[in-house]
Amino acid sequence: MKVVVTGATGNLGSATVRVLSAGGGEDVVGVARRRPEGMGQTVDTSVEWRAADVATDDLTPVVEGADAVVHLAWKFQPTHRPEVTWATNAVGTRRLLAAVARAGVPAVVCVSSVAAYSPVDHDHPVDETWDTDGASPAAYCREKAYVERALDAFALAHPEVRLVRVRPAFVFQRSAASEQRRIFGGALARPSLLDRRRIPVLPVPAGLRLQAVHAGDVGRALAAVATTDVSGAFNLAGDGVIAREELGELFGARTVEVPARLASAGLQAAWRARALPVPGNLLDAVMQLPLMATDRAVRDLAWSPQHTAADALEAVLSGMPARAGSRMPPLHP
Secondary structure (H helix, E strand, C coil), rough: EEEEEECCCCCHHHHHHCCCCCHHHEEEEEECCCCCCCCCCCCHHHHHHEEEECCCCCHHHHHHCCCCEEECCCCCCCCHHHHHHHHHHHHHHHHHHHHHHHHHEEEEEEECHHHCCCCCCCCCCCCCCCCCCCCCCCCCHHHCCCCCCCCCCCCCCCCEEEEEEEEECCCEHHHHHHHHHHHHHHHHHHHHHCCCCHCCEEEEECCCCCEEEEEHHHHHHHHHHHCCCCCEEEEEEECCCCCCCHHHHHHEEEEECCHHHHHHHHHHHHHHCCCCCCHCCCCCCCCCCCCCHHHHHHHHCCCCCCCCHHHHHHHHHHHHCCCCCCCCHHHCC
């Protein structure tokens, strides 16, 4: 079985390629804007690497002959130039879906996000039928919601294609620590400053609670949906919810509750001053996101996370000061 993975060098892509190639039963093609150096056809992973940009390149030859395409290509930055992220995330996804249809690929798997879900004012876990209109005006949420509409349209136009959409919680792994430090902290987030021994007091926005999932667990789920006859949407999250108490334990710090609006305003001001790369409206989204029920993945995929939500966050927190990374271009230390 031939599986093509876009965004194959990123946080999720690297984990998914790792799982697929370890199984030994699939021919895996990794697609990225920059191929890993010296890895044309590697002995260790048996992955064929192809260079392509979903925003500009002809994708039909890239996906031709595939039994399934797993679409993970995504840009989080630059948040100050939303037209750049839109070209890859929204337009790029539409271009990829059009190529899948032209090439007659029988199955496509697209990764959405918990951020695609509409806001909630409760803590009851929601299933995959919850509305997906985005949790805030943040570009990330808006683009994820747009992709959901693109997938709806594709499903109606191409019922012959098995379509799966996966909505993970926040995805972490140690090898992505340096990349995520750059994405969320920018130049100010120097590795030495992220040593938790230097953080005796941790401000936490009032009411913050979120789910997380390890990239390896998402990779296992993506490999499963790509190679088995399932369709529709799947929520993915590690066990447990991270809130103020859990953050205090992870950081080994005393926590201080701060008003969420104040935290958001401070983050927005820092973003406008270009001191931080993440806008305040993304925190607004996090504060309103639903908790997700993962019953369908457990039932239909026999999936269970091997890491808790706290484990996943611990992996990236410990990796940031250690400059953890990998040879994949986006994940370099």
